[in-house]
Amino acid sequence: MSTKPSASTTTETDPNPPPALLPNLPYDIGLQCIARVPRSHHPHLSLVSKQWKSLLQSPIFFSTRLNLNSTQTHFYLNFRIHCTHFKWYVLHPNPRLVFQVPQMPFDAIGSAYAVLGPKIFVIGGSIADIPSKHMWVFDARFNRWERGPNMRVGREFAAAGVVNGKVYVLGGCLVDTWARSTNWAEVFDPEIGSWATVPSPIEVRDKWMHASAVMGDRIYAMADRGGVVFDPREKLWSGVSTELDLGWRGRGAVVDGVLYCYDYLGKIRGFDEEEDKWKEVRGLEKGLPKFLCGATMANVGGRLVVVWEAKINSKETQISCAEIEVRKDDNGDLLGTIVWSAVILSVPSGSSIVHCAGVVV
Structure with a gap:
């Protein structure tokens, strides 16, 4: 059984403690300060010094973020381009910026x-x-x-x-x-x-x-x-169950024990395992299109994130995304509130979304 490394990296008996990360602060305190910085700012932090750049790529830095509950959930997408090869992208939260990640x-x-x-x-x-x-x-x-x-x-x-x-x-x-x-x-x-x-x-x-x-x-x-x-x-x-089999269409996602996907009318529905019943998610009628051509979903930090394609011309396809807060009301009905929705990326026409996922970093 493996154990998590401690957030502390120095000991009283260490004859050669690492140099301070921040002036006039012990190494451990500096490490905890940097670990609290949102991941979207890490590229800028890596430019401060070679020591900081090395720290940002070290296992102890990520274990410190985890111990401090400073991790964030990032949205990763995989596209099939022109039916020949695949590309991965990540959507950084706050601000929402999309970056390509190394190809598999x-x-x-x-x-x-x-x-x-x-x-x-x-x-x-x-x-x-x-x-x-x-x-x-x-x-x-x-x-x-x-x-x-x-x-x-x-x-x-x-x-x-x-x-x-x-x-x-x-x-x-x-x-x-x-x-x-x-x-x-x-x-x-x-x-x-x-x-x-x-x-x-x-x-x-x-x-x-x-x-x-x-x-x-x-x-x-x-x-x-x-x-x-x-x-x-x-x-x-x-x-x-027969109910689950008849209603499960496309790629879904589970949030708080409820499986969400879209139905044959292009609306988002949720399957409640305890009730063995599909229910339409109310509150999304005006904010989202009908996903007649499909959509892909993921649980990102406890919210339902939906991503879909919309062709704009013969050369480009727009990728739109919406983050939805889903919940049950007192009657057990499913409600959805759109937190944000926007076009996040353009890809070559003919591309298709293969998979998406929330990843904790």
Whole structure:
């Protein structure tokens, strides 16, 4: 079991303490002062000195931010450009500025995605029409990609989710061999850095998964027909309810235990697991378009963020985004209030949103 590093970096017995970060202040106090500065200002801080630049890229700096509750949730987007390659962007809050992040070393179609703390896991996908075993990990703290351990089988269009600090992946592979059948579901433990098989009954092993989410520490994966629910704690498998199956359209997001997506009329609805019922989110009728062509959603710091495409001419597509505060009223109905909405980016015409996620840094 690993432990978090302490925010303190100096000791009374250290014969060579690091030089002060701020004049007339102990190193620890200077570190805590800098750690409280919003991440959007870090590029400017890195210009102060070589010492500050090195500090901003150190693990102890990020652990200090975490201990001080000074982290922020940033919105990351992945686009498929001209059906050939992918680009990642990050939207910094306050002010809302969009920056491109380093490109992933390999482009894969149909990858699964999961987020754990400051890391985005890109799992599998098809490379040259061959399902891949690869996993790439983007560490938002250091703005770089790392190669993760391979899965036991190649996958494309799998489902993924994080429960209790572990990354689970379901499906996305044929079950025509013993290896694929046995490893239809796998789990990655970041503590030990390896994948392990998750036993699954043969009746749940559909090939493709078109959507997934985590609700109540259970992984919901929607297949071509129906779907499955996996409870990692109890190691139990079950099917999804008919109500959930009929109403789940497109890529959704879970906020405060409610799964949100858009319906066939282009309106945002939420699925309450306890009531097993879909409800329209009221209060958004005038502030948002009808998402007849789809939208992608993410939980960003406890709010629902929705992003969608709007073609403006033959060369460019505008990407619009809205942050929504969602809640239940006293009657259990779902209400939404738009915090802000704006065009955040223009991409080449023909581009499409693949995935978006909130990442804590």
